[in-house]
Each structure stands twice: as structure tokens, then as C-alpha cells.
Amino acid sequence: xxxxxxxxxxxxxxxxxxxxxxxxxxxxxxxxxxxxxxxxxxxxxxxxxxxxxxxxxxxxxxxxxxxxxxxxxxxxxxxxxxxxxxxxxxxxxxxxxxxxxxxxxxxxxxxxxxxxxxxxxxxxxxxxxxxxxxxxxxxxxxxxxxxxxxxx
Numbered sequence: 329x330x331x332x333x334x335x336x337x338x339x340x341x342x343x344x345x346x347x348x349x350x351x352x353x354x355x356x357x358x359x360x361x362x363x364x365x366x367x368x369x370x371x372x373x374x375x376x377x378x379x380x381x382x383x384x385x386x387x388x389x390x391x392x393x394x395x396x397x398x399x400x401x402x403x404x405x406x407x408x409x410x411x412x413x414x415x416x417x418x419x420x421x422x423x424x425x426x427x428x429x430x431x432x433x434x435x436x437x438x439x440x441x442x443x444x445x446x447x448x449x450x451x452x453x454x455x456x457x458x459x460x461x462x463x464x465x466x467x468x469x470x471x472x473x474x475x476x477x478x479x480x
Contacts, residue, residue, distance in 0.1 A: 362392030
């Protein structure tokens with residue numbers, strides 16, 4: 329997801345339409361339980377001095393677990409965001425992916441639900457209560473203790 333800056337630098341201050349599509353490397357987000365499938369940047373770019381200015385709409389497709397039942401949920405994030413990238417001396421490209429990932433990370437909703445009335449998981453056995461709404465656990469977990477058990 330690199331952006332060539334030759335044309336931008338040659339026409340300093342002139343705006344050009346851009347459309348960049350990329351898929352981030354999963355190793356760039358270690359320790360997270362969600363996946364960014366695709367990031368699209370659509371808008372305009374121009375260069376001035378040694379900086380590329382992007383005025384774009386960022387679209388990201390994200391898959392993450394439901395906050396209650398852990399089923400995968402696909403969602404789309406759309407953010408209008410201007411940002412700027414420094415052009416390294418002697419470089420013909422800039423990479424907007426790290427900054428785009430920071431924007432996704434700071435604006436995505438971490439508390440998604442697969443549906444508004446998601447019933448979640450059984451606290452005893454972990455069964456998905458959406459798949460089996462009549463589920464009942466007969467055996468209580470002997471290891472499970474509450475604060476009241478320690479106060480007696």
C-alpha cells in the first residue's frame with residue numbers, strides 16, 4: 329500500500345485523486361483479537377516541500393469477536409481524516425498503512441455485538457445461548473466460588 333510521490337512532487341501544491349487499497353500484515357497488530365481485512369483510502373493528495381498531505385475517507389473491513397458470545401462479527405469502519413506523511417530524502421514512495429492502522433485502532437468499536445439481543449455464553453459450561461436458547465446446566469461448577477463463600 330505504497331503511494332508514489334514522483335507526480336505529486338513534480339506538481340507541488342496540485343491536488344490529485346487517489347484510491348489506495350491494502351491489507352495490513354497481521355503481525356503488525358500483535359495481541360489483538362480482531363482482524364483488519366482491507367483498508368481503502370479514497371480522496372485527494374498533494375505535496376508541498378517534503379510532505380504529502382492526504383485528505384481521504386478511510387474505509388476498513390474488520391472482523392472481531394462478539395462481546396458476549398465470541399462469534400465472529402464483520403463490520404465496516406468509515407472515517408474522514410486528513411493526515412500528512414513525510415517524504416524521506418531520496419525516496420519515491422510513502423507508506424500510509426502505519427498511519428491508517430493507527431486511525432483504525434483509535435476509532436473502531438471494541439464492544440460489538442453479533443445482534444442487539446445476543447444472549448452470550450452459559451457461565452457454567454460456555455455453551456452459546458443463541459444456538460440453544462433452552463439450554464440449562466444441571467451440574468454447578470464445584471470450583472466456582474463467589475465472595476460470599478470466602479466470608480462465611
